[in-house]
Amino acid sequence: MIANILDGLVFGLQLGLLATGLTLVYGLGGILNMAYGQIAVIAALVVAFSIEAGVPLLLAIVIGLLAGGLVGLILDQTILRPVYRLHEEPRVLLSLLLTLGLSFVIEGFLIWQFPLDALSIRIPGGTIDILGVPMRTGSLLASGITLVTFAALFLFFRYTSLGMAVRSVIENEEGARLVGVRPNQMLRLILFLSGVLAGLVAVTRSMVTPVDTHAGLSITVFALIVTVVGGLGSVAGAFLAGIILGIINVVAADFIGSYISLIMLLVAAALTILIRPAGLLGVPE
């Protein structure tokens, strides 16, 4: 059971980080980015090809994360342009449709060009015992990186003036504008950050299991489920929901079967909407 919970924590931290990139963009700009998983895959492939080309691992990872961020910026400057002219529900729907279309295009292209490529970062060192459970060093390192990232995000949003400005737009966009915050600048920043986070998820995930060309859709679906449970626009909610769902996922897979685990997550998301529509830490309307 302890082993299950630890495995769930490892997976849950990744789910949380995964959802963070999606939930921030939604909370800030009312944009549901269905191409999120494909951004992660692009970043993963960039890292894989950089390593193949002889670039040192750390530098390759940095290049991959920047590539993810760059895709976010490109979205901001291209297909999201018409979305920015709309507000409320039409805005969410148009962003969903356009990015969904884009996700098909990117995935089709990647599968056509790189059908067998995948990112798999092997962390040497076998296993380390945690509470008597042998954990793979790859899992531990991935979790460590994720925790550090969450801590950095927390400090950024809590204590920097830029981070507070981003939160102010999530809290009340008109209020933010009245104090001189430029919402479109904040959105651009967060789309970049979201791309970097997508890349980071791909990198940490690849320390546990290979991230291949087809992984995009499942990454987006997981991110969506965690976002719904955690509450739109809430980083703390994404963190909490990620951990809870990670543990549910692993426990369900172990006791019932891995075929049921995704269904369990969807059930958890559906129950959340029924009981607490705004999510664990979301703002009720």
Add this chain to the structure above:
Amino acid sequence: MLEVKNLSAGYSGNNVVHDASFNIEAGEVVMIIGSNGAGKTTLFKAVSGLLSASKGQVHFDGRDISQLPAEEVSRLGMSFVPAERHLFPRMTVRENLVLGAYPHRPDADTLASVLALFPRLEERLTQHAGTMSGGEQQMLAVGRALMSKPRLLVLDEPSTGLAPLLAQAAYEALRVLQQQGMTILVAEQQVPLAMSISDRGYVLENGLISLQGTTKELAANPGIRSAYLGVS
């Protein structure tokens, strides 16, 4: 300081305010009075850039700001406190105030003077803005607007949602600001309150400015007395 010329504004092509012209000089307190639905909020939203005007100009310190969005108008030194306040509910009072100074770092002296004006805020610095009472939220909205050291403070119905005593307290605070030399433009339907601090005023009726004058002249006008002051 602020000169509004033939401004028309409204929603989805329907103008609510027509051809409004008014001005305010540095150090003055000017009121725009009118009943509910007269167009005061629309007018102020157009002036502050939350709404884009369909016609006319708004000159702030000689610069045409009628096409600028609210975030740029704010950076030029005009702070708008809307009737809805638009605070950041899940952020603390301190964070709301710090953001008021954005994009600059909050200035310690300005923060001290805001807290001196509203001692209640000092007691609640770590409390979330959304959990405060209406009166406290109004104080925070004004305090946040002051943090950027604006040259012009624009307030839309500061008495909205406040019990009479609290509304009076809000105007007491504005009077203190006036004595410190702040230039204030205020829209109000509780006309006696607005008159208590204003030098001059304009009357907005059905989207048109129908009358203007010093506070004394307006207070003596029989039409104003019966319509807004409850004197027949």
